[in-house]
Amino acid sequence: MSDVIDSGTAQARDVDATPSDAPPRPTLEQLKERKARTRQRLETGGDIMTISMGPQHPSTHGVFQMVLDLDGEVIVDLRPEIGNLHRGVEKLCEHRTYHQIIPLTDRLDYNSAFAMNHGFCEAAEKLMGVEVPARARYIRTIAHELSRLANHILWLGVHIMDLGTQTFFVICFRDREYLLDLFEMLTGARLTHSFARIGGVAKDLPDGFEQRCRKVIEFLPKRIAEYERIVKHNRIYYKRAKDVGIFTSEDCYAWRVTGPTLRAAGVARDLRKDEPYAAYDEIDFEVAVEYNADVYDRFLVRMTEMRESCKIIRQCLDGLPDGPYVARDAAHSLPMKRDVLRDSAAMIQDFYQVFRGPQAPKGEVYRAVEVPKGEMGVYIRSEGGAKPARVRFTTPSFYHGQAMPALAVGEMVSDLVAIFASVDVVLGDSDK
Amino acid sequence: MGLIDVIKKGVFVDILRGMSVTGTYFAVDKMTVEYPKEKLQTYPRFRGVQALLADPETGEIKCVACMLCATVCPSQCISIMGEQTPEGHSRPATFDLDLSRCIFCGLCEEVCPEAAIVMTRHYELSTFDKDDFCLNKEKLLANQVYAHKELYRQPVGNVAPSGAAAGEPGGVGDRADAKEVQR
Secondary structure (H helix, E strand, O other): OOOOOOOOOOOOOOOOOOOOOOOOOOOHHHHHHHHHHHOOOOOOOOOOEEEEEOOOOHHHOOOOEEEEEEEOOEEEEEEEEOOOOOOOHHHHHOOOOHHHHHHHHHOOOOOOHHHHHHHHHHHHHHHHOOOOOHHHHHHHHHHHHHHHHHHHHHHHHHHHHHOOOOHHHHHHHHHHHHHHHHHHHHHOOOOOOOOEEOOEEOOOOOOOHHHHHHHHHHHHHHHHHHHHHHHHOOHHHHHHHOOOOOOOHHHHHHHOOOOHHHHOOOOOOOHHHHOOOOOHHHOOOOOOOOOOOOHHHHHHHHHHHHHHHHHHHHHHHHOOOOOOOEOOOOOOOOOOHHHHOOOHHHHHHHHHHHHOOOOEEEEEEEEEEEEOOEEEEEEEEEEEEOOOOEEEEEOHHHHHHHOHHHHHOOOEHHHHHHHHHHOOOOHHHHHO | OOHHHHHHHHOOHHHHHHHHHHHHHHHOOOOOOOOOOEEEOOOOOOOOOEEEOEOOOOOOEOOOOOOHHHHHOOOOOEEEEEEEOOOOOEEEEEEEEEOOOOOOOOHHHHHOOOOOEEEOOOOOOOOOOHHHHEEOHHHHHHHHHHOOHHHHHOOOOOOOOOOOOOOOOOOOHHHOOOEEEOO
């Protein structure tokens, strides 16, 4: 097993403690052999047909185009066309202050907007050396995990719908509604939250949020069990997902594929554990790992992650500290609204932050966070002043989309939708 | 196929098992609302169309034309021209907000030092006329009826909370017959 758990993880953790009835873990060699067996690379003697899948194809989850070379039903070559949704977010960031960039990051991965806000703010705080108060870190953790739940539930519904059922999609949307409801209560918007701020969050938890959040967290595990009852032991799903799209840990490193896809390949890599941010180092949770590296195991990893998210949120609500929800840092963060209305010093800080902006030192930083789809890195180069000289988002969907040739060449074209959905690509995230 | 399977097929066991799941959903509350007839009540923080608030006692606009909202707006949809009243107060002469540019991020509300510009709960903004997207000062003041009531309770300075003032929405035109659903 030691060769499956690669040394690439920053921290070796105890992953041996599995129940004895668990199926034996495949080694890397066995996985490679299985991968070679499931992929039928035909001799290119036959007629090759080139077709275009997308950009309007519903199973490409947006404007993603794949140009397929097909020999019969087997994919011989695949060329992903990325960039149809390019909006120039990185360039726009150069003309905005750090506060004004936060609404732009909502539009990267709109299914888990808070995670994107959070990643940018973590990077900006690292650049400016802002200390985030404890309450803000806990609120961020709660919102981050809520967005992970919302993203995974949406992913599940869409993934199963791609495989040909309609009802399950509606079931997932019913439960996602509870999470969007919580987000509307907490942040004021259902999708584009703009909730993280440099040094904290925009607002404190509203009245009644805790009770409502606890209620949702209590029954979501039951709903997750319901999903598993419907999907996990479903013979049709099992046959369409098992041993399809095998992507070993070696492949993941070669293509920079992260997140649930990497964890389904047996690598316990999770930035929440490896490089903790927000309140994750004070919270007890497990990293979901599976070992078969196929579509089915990616589904299992996400199910376990959703359960762990519920656990994290419950712990955060239990241990929520008091205090300010945004850092009292006049040079870098917006003041609390209630102070602005009462206190002239806070009002001066408000004017300073808007007209001059947060004063960042010269330098460059890179900070990565574990967003639901994988690792989202933010690189900021600053020449000093309120606006960054260069911002670069290394968003997971971009790498997952470009890894499609390695994932799908040799597979049947009917499995392509399952494979594409299983790595979880959102085109707003990919094209930026 | 064994005898048991034949009996199972004969009395539709699988269908009954499936229908029992369907049947349980008759007993639970339904998740959906019939949208134009019923509407979900938005939460107090919901970020709908902006409104400019007037002082409930004097009726004067609270905005002092400090330009914070116009400066912080990431999509630059607010333009303000300030003026001085004869008493020496600063007031906006014009306050234009281009809704077709607005991204509803709520930064204008957050930075306003007078709590003068607020995001309201009104979200049904489709229109047949593009000019309706250009909100001037009068239209923004008229949007006060949509403002969340809790904003009026925000203490400003050392003044005691003034209670619910102009907050209650009156007739909302053709939408008055819609029922609001509490979540």
